[in-house]
Amino acid sequence: MRPFPLPTLFVPLLLLAAAHSVSLIYSHRAGELLTVSDRLYLFVPALAALASWQAVRGARDRRLAVWAAACLTFLAGAEIILVAAYDLRDLRAPDYGVGDALYHAYYLGLVALLLGAARTGPRPAPRERRLTPPEWVLDSLITGVVVAELSWVLGLVPLLADPRTTLLFKSVNVSYVMLDVILLTLVLLRLRVDRAPTWPLVAGLLAYVAADLLYLIDGPVRIPVGLTDLLWTWGTTGQAVGFALLARRPAPAAPTPAAVTLIVRTLPYLAVLTACLILIFNGLSLDLRGRGVVWFTVTVFALVMIRQAYTLSETTRLNRLLAEQATQLRGSRDEMEYRALHDSLTGLLNRDGFRQLMQAQTGPRTLLMLDLDGFKPVNDTHGHAAGDRVLRDVARRIHEVSEPWFDAARLGGDEFALLSRGPLAAPQIRQVATHLIGRLSEPFEVRGGHMTLGVSVGAAQGEPGVSPDALLGRADAALYLAKRGGGGQLREAAALPDALRTDPPGP
Structure with missing residues (x-):
């Protein structure tokens, strides 16, 4: 008691x-x-x-x-x-x-x-x-x-x-x-x-x-x-x-x-x-x-x-604060989405962002897969910091060459990819690939001098109904042939068999 x-x-x-x-x-x-x-x-x-x-x-x-x-x-x-x-x-x-x-x-x-x-x-708690x-x-x-x-x-x-x-x-x-x-x-x-x-x-x-x-x-x-x-x-x-x-x-x-x-x-x-x-x-x-x-x-x-005037001023102030917080939240959300879909080193799309891009584009498109030739010695000889600088320079050059026609991504390591924003003719694709090979063959600045790299390119055409995985597989196979052929070249994939389409082919 x-x-x-x-x-x-x-x-x-x-x-x-x-x-x-x-x-x-x-x-x-x-x-x-x-x-x-x-x-x-x-x-x-x-x-x-x-x-x-x-x-x-x-x-x-x-x-x-x-x-x-x-x-x-x-x-x-x-x-x-x-x-x-x-x-x-x-x-x-x-x-x-x-x-x-x-x-x-x-x-x-x-x-x-x-x-x-x-x-x-005592005052009440803020909430x-x-x-x-x-x-x-x-x-x-x-x-x-x-x-x-x-x-x-x-x-x-x-x-x-x-x-x-x-x-x-x-x-x-x-x-x-x-x-x-x-x-x-x-x-x-x-x-x-x-x-x-x-x-x-x-x-x-x-x-x-x-x-x-x-x-x-x-x-x-x-x-x-x-x-x-x-x-x-x-x-x-x-x-x-x-x-x-x-x-x-x-x-x-x-x-x-x-x-x-x-x-x-x-x-x-x-x-x-x-x-x-x-x-x-x-x-x-x-x-x-x-x-x-x-x-x-x-x-x-x-x-x-007086009470209403004060309430109005407080309401205006709170609305302004809410608007500022909403703007900050939208900015934070956009920044998180950007970081989730973009490569932190180069600013290009990462693998997840590139896959979303491929899933969004269902019409005719062209995929280019790029793999640097001779990049490993950069890290072994000059260190990873120098390798990162080279990769950023590579991304910049790729963006400069492909910007009007392609969206670029870094899939990981020294592997990059380009997806066209619409249908492209074969001569135009070869022109862009040749320009990329030439631009990426120019010397890169590294600590204590310059270093020359190369790039191998695999190309694949994506007709309507071709799945992203199938298109990636074809471009990767073409890239493998380019690397096996000595690098510094373009290889184009053959047409996709009907068995690998996600949609039935047209009549």
């Missing part, structure tokens, strides 16, 4: 939050908030602060744990002052007192803590990232602005229009809404960037912000009895548990759940729809509420336009 991952004070904190929730159920049935619920709630923030300080001792990130405990201590102080000194005595709190100052310290501490966590928190940080920020801002618009329409406008409240009271409540919206925006941003086990923290912060906003609109909108207190209780508890877990455990590599990702990505679209509905139902009134709605709507659509 796994041990409880938190200090001991978190057990009574969870039990106390559960007991307070039960009391709120009875308050809801009674139609009013019971005194026992207020008394139980008084201990929830106090115990949360004590548990957070106990968690500092075993925290891996002591700075985060101390900061979180300090924030919850400010919250506990504010709640104890306001509940014990005013709510339980049915007294009216001052427009701004020590409790409000502690609330502001709590909010500002949380904002600073979340800003630091969002800036230094799991779907949105870049500027888009995260803009999406969170869009949702935050629309929540502020709802607060303006449902809570702030009635408050600002109430002549019974002082300017200080109005300013304090406006500051709370602004801090709640900032806190909500940072929580949504943390949902995108954080990969640590902080779901209790995120849920607690969202619950606390929701309770504050519900408390603000209570009056213009009927809120069920006990709902805000329930959210405050579990919001405070969730923050204490979440901060303790975040400070005690390293961030795991598990991805964010798909359902959470879908919800967070959908929120900006729902927020824009909400802004449109508010504008439609409010109409074009020029009172305080109407002017505020217009400015909030303009802000939302300005953020949407």
Whole structure:
């Protein structure tokens, strides 16, 4: 059985939050908030602060744990002052007192803590990232602005229009809404960037912000009895548990759940729809509420336009990168195909490339097989490097002579082949072969002087239906006769018997 991952004070904190929730159920049935619920709630923030300080001792990130405990201590102080000194005595709190100052310290501490966590928190792996940080920020801002618009329409406008409240009271409540919206925006941003086990923290912060906003609109909108207190209780508890877990455990590599990702990505679209509905139902009134709605709507659509412009620029950049990668892949593929079908020493077709060429040409064609005479002494006397230079020079000369009519290949060693690009007459074939013999008989430069080689040529005519193997066999046989006859000459193969054709002969 796994041990409880938190200090001991978190057990009574969870039990106390559960007991307070039960009391709120009875308050809801009674139609009013019971005194026992207020008394139980008084201990929830106090115990949360004590548990957070106990968690500092075993925290891996002591700075985060101390900061979180300090924030919850400010919250506990504010709640104890306001509940014990005013709510339980049915007294009216001052427009701004020590409790409000502690609330502001709590909010500002949380904002600073979340800003630091969002800036230094872990990022998803590249293959799991779907949105870049500027888009995260803009999406969170869009949702935050629309929540502020709802607060303006449902809570702030009635408050600002109430002549019974002082300017200080109005300013304090406006500051709370602004801090709640900032806190909500940072929580949504943390949902995108954080990969640590902080779901209790995120849920607690969202619950606390929701309770504050519900408390603000209570009056213009009927809120069920006990709902805000329930959210405050579990919001405070969730923050204490979440901060303790975040400070005690390293961030795991598990991805964010798909359902959470879908919800967070959908929120900006729902927020824009909400802004449109508010504008439609409010109409074009020029009172305080109407002017505020217009400015909030303009802000939302300005953020949407910035978001779309950034998305367009990112899409353009990614398309350009994809096009560059596709070009590189095509270049790599072409280079691999070229290397697979061409001889690395001479740049001519190799045996595989030449065979593909022969299979592609099915019409009448002429094949010349060439074998150098006297090449072996080049390697034996001057070395393989000199032999390679001679072979490159041989390939260059063959290409110069045969280029208009033939495709050249090096089949291996000092053996070369030429395949005509169309039908050639016998005199033309003999002319090319004679030119090759003469050109390859010219001296080659080697280290320390010159060397003269020769070449033997075997020719074969390929009629339609003659297989590549049969044509190669005939040309090779003719080459053998040329070599046997002393070299430096052309021999032509006889016509192929019908038995060696791949297709039946014509009538």
